Amino acid sequence: MGKINVGLVGFGNVGSGVIKILQDKKSFLRAKIGLDITVKKICDKDITSKRNVSIPRNLLTKDAKEILQDPQIDIVVELIGGIHPAKEYIIEALKNGKNVVTANKALLAQEGKELFAYAKDRNKSIYFEASVGAGIPIIKSLREGLVANNFFSVFGIVNGTSNFILSQMSNNNCTFSEALKEAKSKGFAEKDPTLDIEGIDSAHKLVLLTYLCFGRLVSLNEIFIEGISRISLFDVNYAKELGLEIKLLAIAKKVSDELEVRVHPTLIPRSHLLSSVCGVFNAINVSCDLAGNLLFYGPGAGQLSAASAVVSDLVDLTKGIRAGLFQSTLNIQVDKTIKKLRSINEIESRYYIRFMANDQPGVLAKISGILAKFGISIASVTQKEWHKAKVVPIVMIIHDAKERNLRSALDTINRLNVIKQDAVAIRIEEV
Amino acid sequence: MGKINVGLVGFGNVGSGVIKILQDKKSFLRAKIGLDITVKKICDKDITSKRNVSIPRNLLTKDAKEILQDPQIDIVVELIGGIHPAKEYIIEALKNGKNVVTANKALLAQEGKELFAYAKDRNKSIYFEASVGAGIPIIKSLREGLVANNFFSVFGIVNGTSNFILSQMSNNNCTFSEALKEAKSKGFAEKDPTLDIEGIDSAHKLVLLTYLCFGRLVSLNEIFIEGISRISLFDVNYAKELGLEIKLLAIAKKVSDELEVRVHPTLIPRSHLLSSVCGVFNAINVSCDLAGNLLFYGPGAGQLSAASAVVSDLVDLTKGIRAGLFQSTLNIQVDKTIKKLRSINEIESRYYIRFMANDQPGVLAKISGILAKFGISIASVTQKEWHKAKVVPIVMIIHDAKERNLRSALDTINRLNVIKQDAVAIRIEEV
Numbered sequence: 089m090g091k092i093n094v095g096l097v098g099f100g101n102v103g104s105g106v107i108k109i110l111q112d113k114k115s116f117l118r119a120k121i122g123l124d125i126t127v128k129k130i131c132d133k134d135i136t137s138k139r140n141v142s143i144p145r146n147l148l149t150k151d152a153k154e155i156l157q158d159p160q161i162d163i164v165v166e167l168i169g170g171i172h173p174a175k176e177y178i179i180e181a182l183k184n185g186k187n188v189v190t191a192n193k194a195l196l197a198q199e200g201k202e203l204f205a206y207a208k209d210r211n212k213s214i215y216f217e218a219s220v221g222a223g224i225p226i227i228k229s230l231r232e233g234l235v236a237n238n239f240f241s242v243f244g245i246v247n248g249t250s251n252f253i254l255s256q257m258s259n260n261n262c263t264f265s266e267a268l269k270e271a272k273s274k275g276f277a278e279k280d281p282t283l284d285i286e287g288i289d290s291a292h293k294l295v296l297l298t299y300l301c302f303g304r305l306v307s308l309n310e311i312f313i314e315g316i317s318r319i320s321l322f323d324v325n326y327a328k329e330l331g332l333e334i335k336l337l338a339i340a341k342k343v344s345d346e347l348e349v350r351v352h353p354t355l356i357p358r359s360h361l362l363s364s365v366c367g368v369f370n371a372i373n374v375s376c377d378l379a380g381n382l383l384f385y386g387p388g389a390g391q392l393s394a395a396s397a398v399v400s401d402l403v404d405l406t407k408g409i410r411a412g413l414f415q416s417t418l419n420i421q422v423d424k425t426i427k428k429l430r431s432i433n434e435i436e437s438r439y440y441i442r443f444m445a446n447d448q449p450g451v452l453a454k455i456s457g458i459l460a461k462f463g464i465s466i467a468s469v470t471q472k473e474w475h476k477a478k479v480v481p482i483v484m485i486i487h488d489a490k491e492r493n494l495r496s497a498l499d500t501i502n503r504l505n506v507i508k509q510d511a512v513a514i515r516i517e518e519v
Numbered sequence: 520m521g522k523i524n525v526g527l528v529g530f531g532n533v534g535s536g537v538i539k540i541l542q543d544k545k546s547f548l549r550a551k552i553g554l555d556i557t558v559k560k561i562c563d564k565d566i567t568s569k570r571n572v573s574i575p576r577n578l579l580t581k582d583a584k585e586i587l588q589d590p591q592i593d594i595v596v597e598l599i600g601g602i603h604p605a606k607e608y609i610i611e612a613l614k615n616g617k618n619v620v621t622a623n624k625a626l627l628a629q630e631g632k633e634l635f636a637y638a639k640d641r642n643k644s645i646y647f648e649a650s651v652g653a654g655i656p657i658i659k660s661l662r663e664g665l666v667a668n669n670f671f672s673v674f675g676i677v678n679g680t681s682n683f684i685l686s687q688m689s690n691n692n693c694t695f696s697e698a699l700k701e702a703k704s705k706g707f708a709e710k711d712p713t714l715d716i717e718g719i720d721s722a723h724k725l726v727l728l729t730y731l732c733f734g735r736l737v738s739l740n741e742i743f744i745e746g747i748s749r750i751s752l753f754d755v756n757y758a759k760e761l762g763l764e765i766k767l768l769a770i771a772k773k774v775s776d777e778l779e780v781r782v783h784p785t786l787i788p789r790s791h792l793l794s795s796v797c798g799v800f801n802a803i804n805v806s807c808d809l810a811g812n813l814l815f816y817g818p819g820a821g822q823l824s825a826a827s828a829v830v831s832d833l834v835d836l837t838k839g840i841r842a843g844l845f846q847s848t849l850n851i852q853v854d855k856t857i858k859k860l861r862s863i864n865e866i867e868s869r870y871y872i873r874f875m876a877n878d879q880p881g882v883l884a885k886i887s888g889i890l891a892k893f894g895i896s897i898a899s900v901t902q903k904e905w906h907k908a909k910v911v912p913i914v915m916i917i918h919d920a921k922e923r924n925l926r927s928a929l930d931t932i933n934r935l936n937v938i939k940q941d942a943v944a945i946r947i948e949e950v
Contacts, residue, residue: 109667109809119667217664223810225656225664232663233648233656236540236830237549358550361795361816371814378827379654380542382817383802385792386810396809399667403849416549418834 091124092406094154095186097177098167099132099148102191102218102517104139104393106165110402111141114156117403123401123410129155132168144380156180163405165398175199179267182212187409189392189401191218197295200514201305213408215401220293221370223393224386225400230300230374231418237376238423239301243339243519246293247276248368248388249284250316250336254353255366257324258333262321267296268497276368286315287336287351294338297372301340303422310433314352323512327355327440330468331362337517340421342423346430355440355516361385362519373519377479438467438516441498446506452482455501462497485516522555525839526586526617530563533649535570536826537596541833542572548834554841556833560586563599587590594836596829597621606630612884613643618840620832622649622825628726632736646836649828651724652801655817656831661731661805662849668807669854670732674770674950677724679745679799679819680708680715681767685784685830686767686797688755689764695750707799718767718782719754725769728900729780729790732771734853737780743863745783754943757914758786758871762900764794768948773854777861777896786871786947792816793950806949864923869898869947872929874913877937883913886932893928895920910939916947 089198096103106171110117110125118124135148154402155161166188168174174195178188179240188207190196196203200217207214217227223360230242245251249271256482268285271277283289291311299305324334332355341348356363365371370388375381387393445451456466465487473481486494498511513519525541528535541556549555566579573588578913586592587608594644595612597619599605599853605626609619617640621627627634638645652775661673676682680702687698699716702708714720722742728734747767762784772779787794792814796802796813801819820822878884887897898916917925929942 111668116669116852117667119852122850129885199873223665224813225660228664229656229660232835233659233831234654235834236544236548236827238547300644359795361792364790364792364795376822376827378830380818380824381823382655384815385814386813390811392809393811396665396667396807400664403666404663407849418838419553421547424831 090410092163092409093126093128093157093161094163094165094402095128096130096151096165096167097136097155098169099130099139101391102142102394102398103167104458105391106167106398107143108141109392109395109399121403121406123406125406128161129158129373131155136253144222146270150178155251156184159253159264161186161479162191162409163187163402165402166192167398169402171195171198175203176444178203178214179206182207182210185210185212187212187405188214189398189405190214190216191398193219193289193292193296197292197308200299202296204305212370213405215405216296217401217420218394218397220296221372222387223396224370224372225397226372226384227296227300228400229384230297231420232373234379235418237378238344240300240375240377240471241339241341242297242301242372242374243337243341243476244372244480245291245334245335245365245370246338246372246388247284248370249281250287250290250368251365252317252390254278254286254316254334254336257319258328259366261321261325263321264317285317287313290336290338290351294340294349294351297338298340301374302342302421302426304347304348304426306429308348312350312352312384316353319353320512321351322481323440323442323514324443327514330485331358332356332439332440332516333358334514335362335365339517342426343430345425346424348430348435350432353514355514357518360519379414381423418451432494435491436488438488438518439486439494440514440516441484441486442485443507445477445482445503446508447478447480451506453486454504454506455482458500459486459497461491464497465494521841521861522557523594523840524557524559524592525596526559526589526592527561527581527596527832528560528586529596529600530570530596531565533825533829534563535572535597536575537598537820539926540574540826540830541691549877552834552837552848554813554837557713559592560589562586562906576645577664583608584599586940587615592617593776594618594620594833596833597623598829602626602629606634607778608636609634613638613641614771616633616641616643618643618836619645620829620836620868621647621842622829623646624723624727625649625719628723628739628880631726631730635736641643644836644839648832649725649825652803652815653818654827655803655815655821655823657826658727658731659813659816659831662851663928665805665807665810666849668809670773671808672733672770672772673803673805673808674768674948675803675818676766676793676796676801677769678715678721678767678803679805680712681718681721682709682796682819683799684716685747685765685767686749687753688752689759689877690797692752694752695748701842702750716748718725718744721767721769721782725771725780725782726796728769729771729778730851732805733773733778733857734851735778735857737860741780741860743781743783747784750778751782751943752942753912754871754945757873758945761916762789763787763871763872763947765775766793766796770948773857774861776858779861779866781863781866784945791950860871865924866922868922869919869949870917870925871945871947872915872917873943874932875910876913877939878909878911879937882937885937886913887910889931890917890928893924895924895928
């Protein structure tokens with residue numbers, strides 16, 4: 089019975105989950121793959137805190153070199169997160185002939201071009217199943233299960249924190265800040281929740297999904313990113329009355345020969361499965377030429393869920409290493425029908441728009457006149473009676489309009505005297 | 520550039536889809552896997568009908584031996600369906616050192632034990648991704664993506680025909696026979712729809728899902744199977760008012776040290792994603808110890824969708840063959856915590872029950888008295904005013920009851936003079 093030696097860098101939450109699985113399921117995994125996955129060394133800057141697994145003290149080190157430079161270690165698992173020194177560790181591991189497993193979406197989103205190329209040059213692989221959707225096997229599915237497909241779009245809910253907040257607002261009628269507070273108290277949001285609620289974490293994951301589906305590693309600044317922190321309960325409830333649910337979607341979509349890549353709050357019809365994805369769950373919708381329209385759903389985070397994905401990567405690499413199969417991943421192909429990325433100004437979308445206007449004659453005429461001037465056509469408009477108020481909300485759904493035109497129209501409307509605050513505009517996705 | 524030779528047995532709908540993909544995407548696949556998948560021979564009893572692909576005439580044969588006995592052929596794709604001669608073809612292919620790809624769920628459900636053992640003895644693999652959920656990579660996900668997981672349950676909608684019929688009934692208020700007629704006219708149901716509407720096709724797929732999750736190849740007669748042909752529009756609508764949708768579910772579920780394996784119409788709360796799966800779509804819910812609760816959704820049938828799965832199997836085998844990696848699949852492990860299958864009499868479930876009773880005093884007292892005698896506790900009861908009718912429906916939801924007890928109680932109630940037709944009982948699944 090052979091064995092594959094693994095070195096783990098980063099003995100935190102997910103790291104100790106990985107160790108726990110490899111310990112608890114040693115014989116189970118051995119029976120499945122025909123050899124042992126053995127952890128030879130674990131590196132962390134903190135080697136004294138208690139974890140929920142017990143390991144021999146001599147497995148622990150504070151010095152990553154003991155892993156990166158150990159010729160007996162076949163696979164390095166990087167779970168420290170952040171850009172530095174994670175990047176340098178991965179580079180050194182690859183240089184020293186090791187394959188790499190990581191859950192580090194921020195790193196891959198920012199430095200993926202260099203890292204993947206570096207690995208390829210050395211006939212080594214970087215596996216990253218845990219970086220999107222935790223235990224949902226979305227990366228394997230896109231890469232292997234749908235290997236023969238060309239993709240039209242990939243979009244979904246890839247950040248559990250923001251989905252929890254939006255679900256709370258929609259289902260329990262609470263404000264953004266109340267929902268955020270609850271997310272924090274439940275451990276679903278970090279002390280500084282910026283990465284999650286401002287869409288940056290979603291954008292990191294979108295970079296990877298776009299890479300897998302379209303073969304392009306876009307950089308973060310090529311993605312339009314808008315978070316959920318300005319979503320009001322009023323709009324959540326109003327949209328609901330219109331049969332729409334609000335979700336923070338990460339979207340990569342081919343439109344003729346251009347690719348749209350964007351993260352923003354999105355209204356979707358209640359008939360779409362994504363609208364029913366609540367709480368910290370993730371779901372990714374994939375549309376492709378052969379297998380059609382698919383959806384993958386599951387918990388988007390969690391110690392064992394992410395560790396499940398890391399271990400599946402380890403098993404795949406182990407099989408590949410045993411067989412002498414390098415590079416063991418399938419090559420990702422660039423979709424050559426895509427000529428360029430489409431800037432957010434050029435995208436076309438339906439919109440939910442809310443104006444806050446003085447309750448006086450002629451307001452609607454003014455607004456709709458300006459919209460018409462910019463070629464924007466109104467699908468529906470609602471102005472409810474607003475008890476004794478002087479300022480009333482006017483909610484419109486507009487037909488497909490170019491973002492640039494809409495922005496110009498809204499700028500003009502926002503400057504009207506009768507308008508009392510900047511218009512709220514939320515994209516509606518025809519999913 | 521090396522190549523892998525494939526022989527295709529069965530040049531029907533899915534078969535020609537496979538050929539089309541391998542033709543249209545030859546260079547795409549070559550770039551991904553680094554070698555060519557070449558179709559060396561195609562066998563069908565009909566080699567004259569036109570297909571939506573054009574192939575050189577000399578590729579076609581009526582004699583399967585030209586494929587099964589050709590030493591240059593590495594992989595045999597079996598797409599003729601049915602038990603014989605598909606079984607004999609697969610045996611001969613394996614005997615002659617070939618790997619096999621099949622979409623034949625009926626065959627694997629019936630003869631899987633022999634076929635998988637035969638393949639294993641020869642260090643060969645049988646791949647069958649297209650046999651459940653068409654292009655949804657559910658088999659790869661269960662086997663590889665969730666490799667480290669132990670499973671609690673796998674259940675879902677795995678038959679598009681019956682889901683289309685139930686969706687039509689629920690969404691368009693039509694009767695079973697109207698919906699079946701429409702399914703036939705749309706090509707979603709066969710002339711003889713028995714396999715689909717009586718749950719047999721779902722049971723075939725359940726055998727495979729159970730095998731993948733629990734390592735047991737149950738035989739068809741160990742599965743409780745109940746179809747949808749007796750579902751009435753009345754119950755669909757009534758259940759809907761109670762917040763429940765009716766779906767034909769295939770369920771494999773561990774309950775302590777027993778395994779329940781069953782196919783039947785099931786009521787599920789509208790809050791569960793499965794309740795929103797409409798039309799010919801499939802969705803499979805997987806619950807496991809590490810990755811949690813996952814759902815895989817997509818079209819359950821279709822030429823290119825199934826062919827997409829066949830080609831992904833071909834690619835996996837191709838990679839394995841090139842690497843000299845046999846057996847290239849992961850071993851499936853028997854879940855040893857399962858002591859036996861639980862018979863349908865022993866399962867516990869909530870139920871929707873409808874009685875048709877004379878509209879006279881004391882009926883409810885009689886019914887509930889009998890239920891109580893069998894230890895069955897009522898959660899809710901509704902008897903609506905029934906305009907001028909002498910026979911009225913009484914609908915109950917009952918708390919968890921053992922099937923055996925419920926059946927005995929219903930038998931007793933059905934014999935009452937005041938009861939005008941046999942009670943309808945539909946299981947409610949706490950998903």
